[in-house]
Amino acid sequence: MTTIAGLATARGFASGPVFVYRGDGQVPVPEYLVERDRVDDELMRLKRAVVETKRDLETLISVLRQRTGRSDVRVFECHLMILEDEALKEETKGYVVRDRLNAEAAVRKTANGARQQFERMNDPYFRERVRDLDDIERRVLKALTGFSSGAHIEIRTPSIVVADDLTPSETVQLPRELVLGFATNGGSTTSHVALLARALAIPAVTGLVDITARVKPGEVVLLDGTNGAVTLNPDESTIRQFNDLVERQLELTEDATRGAPAGTLKSGGDVPIYANIHPGVPLAGIREQGARGIGLYRSEYLWLNREMEPTEEEQFAAYRDAAKFAATLPNGGEITIRSLDIGGDKLVRGISSKEANPFLGNRSIRYLLSHRDVFRTQLRAILRASVYGHISILYPMVSCVDELVASSMVLNDVKAKLDDEGIPYDRSIRVGAMIEVPSAALIADELARHVDFFSIGTNDLVQYTMAADRGNESVAHLYQPTNPAVLKLVRMTVDAAKRAGISVGVCGESAADPIVGVLWAAMGVDTLSMSPTYIPLISKILARLTREDLDEYARVPENVPPGETAHEIYDICHSWLNTKIPNLDDILI
Ligand code: PEP
Ligand code: MG
Numbered sequence: 087m088t089t090i091a092g093l094a095t096a097r098g099f100a101s102g103p104v105f106v107y108r109g110d111g112q113v114p115v116p117e118y119l120v121e122r123d124r125v126d127d128e129l130m131r132l133k134r135a136v137v138e139t140k141r142d143l144e145t146l147i148s149v150l151r152q153r154t155g156r157s158d159v160r161v162f163e164c165h166l167m168i169l170e171d172e173a174l175k176e177e178t179k180g181y182v183v184r185d186r187l188n189a190e191a192a193v194r195k196t197a198n199g200a201r202q203q204f205e206r207m208n209d210p211y212f213r214e215r216v217r218d219l220d221d222i223e224r225r226v227l228k229a230l231t232g233f234s235s236g237a238h239i240e241i242r243t244p245s246i247v248v249a250d251d252l253t254p255s256e257t258v259q260l261p262r263e264l265v266l267g268f269a270t271n272g273g274s275t276t277s278h279v280a281l282l283a284r285a286l287a288i289p290a291v292t293g294l295v296d297i298t299a300r301v302k303p304g305e306v307v308l309l310d311g312t313n314g315a316v317t318l319n320p321d322e323s324t325i326r327q328f329n330d331l332v333e334r335q336l337e338l339t340e341d342a343t344r345g346a347p348a349g350t351l352k353s354g355g356d357v358p359i360y361a362n363i364h365p366g367v368p369l370a371g372i373r374e375q376g377a378r379g380i381g382l383y384r385s386e387y388l389w390l391n392r393e394m395e396p397t398e399e400e401q402f403a404a405y406r407d408a409a410k411f412a413a414t415l416p417n418g419g420e421i422t423i424r425s426l427d428i429g430g431d432k433l434v435r436g437i438s439s440k441e442a443n444p445f446l447g448n449r450s451i452r453y454l455l456s457h458r459d460v461f462r463t464q465l466r467a468i469l470r471a472s473v474y475g476h477i478s479i480l481y482p483m484v485s486c487v488d489e490l491v492a493s494s495m496v497l498n499d500v501k502a503k504l505d506d507e508g509i510p511y512d513r514s515i516r517v518g519a520m521i522e523v524p525s526a527a528l529i530a531d532e533l534a535r536h537v538d539f540f541s542i543g544t545n546d547l548v549q550y551t552m553a554a555d556r557g558n559e560s561v562a563h564l565y566q567p568t569n570p571a572v573l574k575l576v577r578m579t580v581d582a583a584k585r586a587g588i589s590v591g592v593c594g595e596s597a598a599d600p601i602v603g604v605l606w607a608a609m610g611v612d613t614l615s616m617s618p619t620y621i622p623l624i625s626k627i628l629a630r631l632t633r634e635d636l637d638e639y640a641r642v643p644e645n646v647p648p649g650e651t652a653h654e655i656y657d658i659c660h661s662w663l664n665t666k667i668p669n670l671d672d673i674l675i
Contacts, residue, residue: 094291
């Protein structure tokens with residue numbers, strides 16, 4: 087028996103036979119010199135392959151539009167754009183005409199050049215786009231050679247898909263009903279396989295060293311996406327323990343919709359739990375997990391993977407549909423739409439400018455205030471959608487009062503224009519500020535005068551407080567939600583909200599960590615919002631605690647002697663929860 091550790095990318099368990107997918111490198115690339123008088127024929131062959139690829143992609147897009155969410159389709163729209171990029175086309179033709187390379191070799195040479203450019207970029211988002219390039223290259227080569235690969239993944243029985251990494255088209259073309267889980271050598275948190283796995287609630291473990299070489303097709307493995315491990319050749323007792331975990335996870339999810347609303351405490355009262363989502367994710371899953379509503383709608387995903395900005399109509403339709411859906415959720419039904427949060431790790435082609443320090447640059451609310459047309463269009467779309475549900479607006483990355491004053495002027499202008507045009511909107515729409523920069527927490531009292539609620543974004547708050555890039559593995563040890571400095575800023579924010587009589591929630595992923603999420607609830611936040619698959623877990627823990635327990639828990643880190651590290655505080659909190667909930671570790675599985 088061998089257990090390989092990896093990244094716990096998407097929660098859940100699966101056991102089953104392995105389907106090893108070796109997509110890359112399967113298309114043979116012949117390389118030869120074209121006779122001088124055959125160059126025109128070769129160009130024609132290249133042209134035909136591009137036309138055929140374009141047709142295939144368009145068919146795929148129309149099929150996918152019916153089957154999956156919009157963001158999946160956008161990936162292929164982006165592939166179409168790469169395919170039709172004039173500069174790339176000219177470069178490829180040049181290799182045929184000037185160097186008399188055959189079409190396949192010319193395509194590979196162009197793709198290699200573009201790949202090197204992407205890989206040199208110091209940004210995980212763009213590095214991830216190498217996959218898009220691989221994908222489109224493979225399609226064109228397939229059209230040229232007639233060699234079939236990648237487009238059809240011959241998976242026939244329910245299996246755990248093991249791969250080096252998966253391109254977007256490979257991932258979305260896998261038949262959902264036959265995929266029990268994903269296990270990949272590569273993959274990061276921005277990889278398509280990670281995003282899709284979480285959105286579709288398929289367990290996934292990524293970053294497994296050499297898994298493709300270590301498994302045999304058909305052998306049964308155990309995949310634990312909750313803890314990030316894959317076990318090969320499991321013995322009888324490991325299988326029994328694993329099945330027990332699977333059973334318990336199932337019960338947990340079933341409880342999520344059967345029991346009291348998510349976030350209900352043992353003593354009555356609650357800390358309602360909402361879902362973090364982005365456009366393109368099938369919404370139905372969040373109902374199954376018991377979400378009360380959508381606590382964070384990351385609107386910037388409407389901008390990713392595309393050249394043109396989404397129009398007002400496109401945005402309106404997306405916000406309206408999400409708001410209508412949220413309104414059907416029992417026990418809540420609100421949706422908080424965050425205005426465009428680009429910059430930093432979320433670069434958008436065409437509008438993210440090249441900056442030496444993008445994490446500290448013209449991003450999020452700063453970008454919107456310096457591009458008022460973009461801001462106005464978005465606010466207009468949100469306001470128009472607000473009559474279809476219970477929408478709130480959330481401004482990202484606020485760092486000073488001026489930004490809120492300026493934003494509210496823009497909002498008032500947009501409202502006045504809608505009034506002139508006789509277009510209805512929710513006149514009591516609530517407006518909030520993300521607290522994700524230390525300065526915002528430090529001046530929370532002043533900010534609270536300008537908004538109806540705070541939403542604490544711990545993903546960024548931790549990064550900016552600790553000066554530790556949230557995506558950089560080499561400083562991951564400094565990324566500490568329970569660092570006393572972070573705890574202090576959260577406490578200041580909560581206290582300021584209480585003094586001002588406004589609500590405060592946490593929408594950073596730390597809310598999904600049982601020890602930390604429950605600590606935020608104990609420290610007095612009114613709501614939690616997280617990836618949907620984690621809602622049943624946090625809900626189950628809260629259901630075992632009374633308000634008095636939470637009050638006591640809030641004092642635990644306060645009573646930790648000064649000088650203790652974030653890890654010690656985490657462990658002390660864990661132990662305290664263990665004493666209150668003796669079977670805590672069974673729930674955490
Ligand atoms: C956060 O920073 O905690 C947050 C929720 O925003 P995002 O992860 O989208 O930056
Ligand atoms: Mg953030």
